[in-house]
Amino acid sequence: MSPRGVALTGAVDLVLEVSPESLETVADTSTIFGAVVVLLAAYIGAKVLARGLSLVAERTPSRRITIKMFVPIVKVAVYTLAIYLVLVPVLKLTAAQLFAVSGLIGAAIGFGLQGLVSGVFGGLVLITERPYQVGDKVTIDDQYGEVVDIGLRSTAIQTPGDSTVVVQNDQLFQSSIVNANSGSPEMLVTVDLAIAADEQSDEAMELLREALVTSQYVYVDDDHPVRVRLNDEVTHQRIRGRAYVADHRDELAFTSDVTHRARAAFDCHGIDTPELLARVETD
Amino acid sequence: MAAELREVYEPATPPEPEQLLSECTPFEDALEAGATIAVTGGQYAGRSSVLEYAADALETTQTRLDPGESTGGLAVEADPLVVDNCQHLYTRAVDGFDRLQETLTAIANSDGTVVTGWNDLAWSYLDRIEAIDKVFDEHVSIQALSADELEAYLRERREIPTIEEDTLGDSIVSSETYTTGWREVTLPKIDFGVLNDQLWPTQNPAQAFFARLCSLSRGNPGVALALFDQLTGGPVSPSDLTTPSIDVEETGVFLLRLLLGNERAAPELLADRVGGQFDRLVGRLTRAGITTRGGDSLMLTPTGVPTALDQVERRRII
Numbered sequence: 001m002s003p004r005g006v007a008l009t010g011a012v013d014l015v016l017e018v019s020p021e022s023l024e025t026v027a028d029t030s031t032i033f034g035a036v037v038v039l040l041a042a043y044i045g046a047k048v049l050a051r052g053l054s055l056v057a058e059r060t061p062s063r064r065i066t067i068k069m070f071v072p073i074v075k076v077a078v079y080t081l082a083i084y085l086v087l088v089p090v091l092k093l094t095a096a097q098l099f100a101v102s103g104l105i106g107a108a109i110g111f112g113l114q115g116l117v118s119g120v121f122g123g124l125v126l127i128t129e130r131p132y133q134v135g136d137k138v139t140i141d142d143q144y145g146e147v148v149d150i151g152l153r154s155t156a157i158q159t160p161g162d163s164t165v166v167v168q169n170d171q172l173f174q175s176s177i178v179n180a181n182s183g184s185p186e187m188l189v190t191v192d193l194a195i196a197a198d199e200q201s202d203e204a205m206e207l208l209r210e211a212l213v214t215s216q217y218v219y220v221d222d223d224h225p226v227r228v229r230l231n232d233e234v235t236h237q238r239i240r241g242r243a244y245v246a247d248h249r250d251e252l253a254f255t256s257d258v259t260h261r262a263r264a265a266f267d268c269h270g271i272d273t274p275e276l277l278a279r280v281e282t283d
Numbered sequence: 284m285a286a287e288l289r290e291v292y293e294p295a296t297p298p299e300p301e302q303l304l305s306e307c308t309p310f311e312d313a314l315e316a317g318a319t320i321a322v323t324g325g326q327y328a329g330r331s332s333v334l335e336y337a338a339d340a341l342e343t344t345q346t347r348l349d350p351g352e353s354t355g356g357l358a359v360e361a362d363p364l365v366v367d368n369c370q371h372l373y374t375r376a377v378d379g380f381d382r383l384q385e386t387l388t389a390i391a392n393s394d395g396t397v398v399t400g401w402n403d404l405a406w407s408y409l410d411r412i413e414a415i416d417k418v419f420d421e422h423v424s425i426q427a428l429s430a431d432e433l434e435a436y437l438r439e440r441r442e443i444p445t446i447e448e449d450t451l452g453d454s455i456v457s458s459e460t461y462t463t464g465w466r467e468v469t470l471p472k473i474d475f476g477v478l479n480d481q482l483w484p485t486q487n488p489a490q491a492f493f494a495r496l497c498s499l500s501r502g503n504p505g506v507a508l509a510l511f512d513q514l515t516g517g518p519v520s521p522s523d524l525t526t527p528s529i530d531v532e533e534t535g536v537f538l539l540r541l542l543l544g545n546e547r548a549a550p551e552l553l554a555d556r557v558g559g560q561f562d563r564l565v566g567r568l569t570r571a572g573i574t575t576r577g578g579d580s581l582m583l584t585p586t587g588v589p590t591a592l593d594q595v596e597r598r599r600i601i
Contacts, residue, residue, distance in 0.1 A: 185599070210379070213412040216540070219599065219601060220412055220601060246598070246600065246601070261377055262377070264377075268378075
């Protein structure tokens, strides 16, 4: 057994022998300074690369999500490289020592850092399996919005109200995730309108369809059809239109545009919308 | 202004139908068979030339729809019928498709020869939402001209001055100074022109000039002619060819999309779709040389067409 190696005695005794030169290397001020510089450079480099990719992505709306998909991958690659650059030369670990250290780290994680590490593993699963990507519209734990960042530990979601919600990545293993667009810029949007129960529904359905297909935000082709359906409710008829927007960021603008123009057309054609129920005053 | 544009760019100098259609025989066969035909092509691309050819072959005259003719469908009982600008049969608004529906039904039931001309973007939009392609027996697209074809087209109509190569320098990396507030920052910049020239050296300046003209105009002869006419006398080089540039927000891009599809449209109709920003947008677009007012209509200038297409494709507005 090498003096710098690992000695396994019996079934449970684990002795990690670190050479004096190694300890000197670790204690050396310039080495510590070098490690700090590498980590700082990695932090700044990852930020700059992520920002650069985001800027490029925002300038090309049709490929925005594809480009943003690389942001978390680049971050992980930069941080992994930095950790490698810091740990391996500083500690000068052999393969056996690395094995032993990983065992120790595993034990430490098991007791104290379980939450953090499950988040990190969730992040790694997110990057490899990609149930959602940066730029997707998702619902996680009742939080709906656009994924703006996937970190190693957590995912940031920007809600329609412009709040940022941070969700731990280990929610991936516990919650159901709804992805509205799965990496493509198009997204299905539903617009509901109501007409009075005794109104002719055909004309209203055609008007809603025209409002959908004439919107500036709509995206229609054979794979992205426009559909209008009628549902009878107790007090009224509900007309539900479903169409895709070319860019999921236009979801609310599309809904507003279609609703506004369809309602104006209903008024113009004398199609009644249901009366609001009178509020019942209670003592 | 609009009358002048029509006089210069259409139909006075479009290429011959043989140049515009990849194959003339199916088109001639369809005319002889008394089919219903749709001819699609971009603004200034020479669609009128193909329809004129059809009108001559059928011994009739070509009619053109104007924006604002908004009552009733086409009188398809006239046999044969050759009509251009059929994109004016609809407006992109609620209640804007009645006339189109009426006409499509009449064409589907027609026994006579009907040749219709459509703007290609309007056709593509209508095909997405109404499957309009299925109504016609034959669909003929006007093809984009290649760089060589554009060169021949221009040499027939214009005197070409001496073409010189661009003096791009030798260095791929140059520097550019940006001023932000009180600071000046000099950053390295890659010169893609030099890089492109070094990777794919062009044999001669004329070849580079017409390749750039073809790329900018997307093979549209009317647009290419207008881009060329912008150049002043004397030696010219590829980099002298430019299109107007503007950065407009999404409502402005939607306005450009409406103009690209309609080719000409009544300002009131456009204002109804675009909203309160309409006058300001039109002012900016007109100052940039992208739109022009002609009579009662607003239209894109020939050189404004590539700019509008770039903006619309970037925003993916159908």
